[in-house]
Amino acid sequence: MSGEATRVEAVLRADPRVKMACVTRSTSADHHDAFLALVELAEPGASHDLDGDRRITDSWQALFDEVYTDSSSEQDSRFNTAGWISSITGDPFSEQEMCEWLKGTISRICEFALGDVLEVGCGTGMLVSRLGCLSKSYNAMDVSSEALSFVREHLPEWDLKNVTLTHADISSFDKAQGQTFDTIIFNSVIQYFPSERYLFNALESCLTWLRPNGIIFIGDVRHIGLQAELSLMAALHNAPPAATAEAICQSAMKSILEEAELLVHPEWFYALQDQCRGISAVRIELRRGRDHNELSKYRYDVLLQKSGAENLHRPIASVSRFSPGIYCEDDLAKLAAACNQQIVRLAGIPNARLQTALEISNLLPIASPSEPFDRIPYKGTKESSPAAAIDPEYFWQLGSKVGRRARVTWSASRDPSTFDVLFYGSLPEVVSTRPVLNPEVPKSLISNPIEAEWRKLVVRQLRSRVRETLGNLPLSVLFVNQGEVRDRLEQLLQKRFVA
Numbered sequence: 206m207s208g209e210a211t212r213v214e215a216v217l218r219a220d221p222r223v224k225m226a227c228v229t230r231s232t233s234a235d236h237h238d239a240f241l242a243l244v245e246l247a248e249p250g251a252s253h254d255l256d257g258d259r260r261i262t263d264s265w266q267a268l269f270d271e272v273y274t275d276s277s278s279e280q281d282s283r284f285n286t287a288g289w290i291s292s293i294t295g296d297p298f299s300e301q302e303m304c305e306w307l308k309g310t311i312s313r314i315c316e317f318a319l320g321d322v323l324e325v326g327c328g329t330g331m332l333v334s335r336l337g338c339l340s341k342s343y344n345a346m347d348v349s350s351e352a353l354s355f356v357r358e359h360l361p362e363w364d365l366k367n368v369t370l371t372h373a374d375i376s377s378f379d380k381a382q383g384q385t386f387d388t389i390i391f392n393s394v395i396q397y398f399p400s401e402r403y404l405f406n407a408l409e410s411c412l413t414w415l416r417p418n419g420i421i422f423i424g425d426v427r428h429i430g431l432q433a434e435l436s437l438m439a440a441l442h443n444a445p446p447a448a449t450a451e452a453i454c455q456s457a458m459k460s461i462l463e464e465a466e467l468l469v470h471p472e473w474f475y476a477l478q479d480q481c482r483g484i485s486a487v488r489i490e491l492r493r494g495r496d497h498n499e500l501s502k503y504r505y506d507v508l509l510q511k512s513g514a515e516n517l518h519r520p521i522a523s524v525s526r527f528s529p530g531i532y533c534e535d536d537l538a539k540l541a542a543a544c545n546q547q548i549v550r551l552a553g554i555p556n557a558r559l560q561t562a563l564e565i566s567n568l569l570p571i572a573s574p575s576e577p578f579d580r581i582p583y584k585g586t587k588e589s590s591p592a593a594a595i596d597p598e599y600f601w602q603l604g605s606k607v608g609r610r611a612r613v614t615w616s617a618s619r620d621p622s623t624f625d626v627l628f629y630g631s632l633p634e635v636v637s638t639r640p641v642l643n644p645e646v647p648k649s650l651i652s653n654p655i656e657a658e659w660r661k662l663v664v665r666q667l668r669s670r671v672r673e674t675l676g677n678l679p680l681s682v683l684f685v686n687q688g689e690v691r692d693r694l695e696q697l698l699q700k701r702f703v704a
């Protein structure tokens with residue numbers, strides 16, 4: 206280790222929040238020498254997040270007020286997509302992508318009689334304008350006063366007289382005494398919640414407001430098990446032309462560690478059923494859509510049903526392990542058509558949507574750290590699916606073709622690149638997708654935005670201390686104790702740069 210690296214390490218270790226620091230020379234994305242510090246932090250303690258929930262919700266409120274203020278009023282008022290930005294490209298999602306996303310969301314919610322509805326986080330009213338006329342009453346809540354002003358302005362145009370608008374977040378929502386709901390909607394909302402505690406309390410409260418057999422729909426949940434793949438794709442897309450594998454890994458790791466949104470593993474919702482009395486069924490499904498984009502690859506929907514006299518529980522009748530050598534298209538059609546009064550689960554199907562991300566993540570360990578990554582051949586423009594991988598949309602289409610319901614959910618394993626399909630016929634609508642066997646539960650079921658905010662503060666302070674002590678040295682700080690989701694990237698970095 207060089208003398209400069211040793212001095213940087215000494216400065217970092219002098220901070221009481223740092224348990225361990227290892228500093229080495231590295232190469233930045235623009236090929237200049239820099240220092241890379243792998244840092245293990247002590248536990249932050251409880252004091253740093255006493256006001257974290259309110260601070261983060263206030264910051265999202267300010268951001269959305271700004272976004273909705275600047276949104277164009279010339280577009281279709283029922284299709285105001287302000288704020289819908291790809292985290293990979295930084296560009297707005299296309300109209301085609303948003304139309305497909307909206308169609309999938311509406312069709313999934315409309316599988317049920319809506320009755321009296323509460324929507325938490327209504328935004329610009331894309332759901333209000335379409336579901337209000339199908340509901341007995343519709344209470345739309347949002348933290349953004351600008352969003353509610355937009356919806357209020359267009360309610361007469363949408364011819365909706367049964368809609369009530371409420372300026373609040375879920376923690377401060379003051380419903381009328383005795384008011385209950387048949388359907389509660391959180392669509393593309395919980396990623397802006399500040400903590401696991403906040404999410405748990407919100408869902409626990411909603412269960413008390415929900416009538417028996419009522420539904421909680423939680424749409425567009427970001428999968429924490431796919432955070433590494435998404436971050437790698439974003440880092441690769443935004444990297445300079447000659448960026449090295451080392452620089453791409455560092456960029457992805459930084460993105461993961463500074464993630465400001467709440468990401469949740471599907472197993473968290475199954476565990477919720479064990480913790481909260483009154484949940485009779487948990488249904489988790491991949492997002493529908495032919496477009497292979499961030500919305501369809503890395504997100505999913507959750508449906509919780511409250512216990513009631515009409516709830517029916519049916520066990521999975523049979524589970525078959527998918528094998529491309531055994532199941533051809535005719536075999537799959539026969540399997541789907543055969544079930545009627547039972548449920549058949551086909552498990553472990555490789556997900557064609559994720560093949561490019563997996564290919565890139567598999568190439569990184571064998572790429573030379575100093576070699577420009579764009580010289581390594583990979584198929585990054587379209588999904589380079591092996592013959593065994595199948596687009597999840599195929600199974601929904603197959604179910605419709607043979608007159609059976611199909612539910613496409615994540616497999617019961619640590620590998621989020623596979624999925625299961627449940628086929629059934631004339632059974633109740635809410636069929637739980639919970640695996641029969643308890644899966645190997647990952648360590649990281651949910652992210653911690655408050656802690657991420659604290660880590661960003663620590664990085665700024667550590668860099669400032671190094672500058673004050675040693676001058677303006679280029680320094681990247683990465684943490685090595687922040688959860689299982691980062692193991693793959695940490696191994697790459699440690700393998701190459703840690704003696």
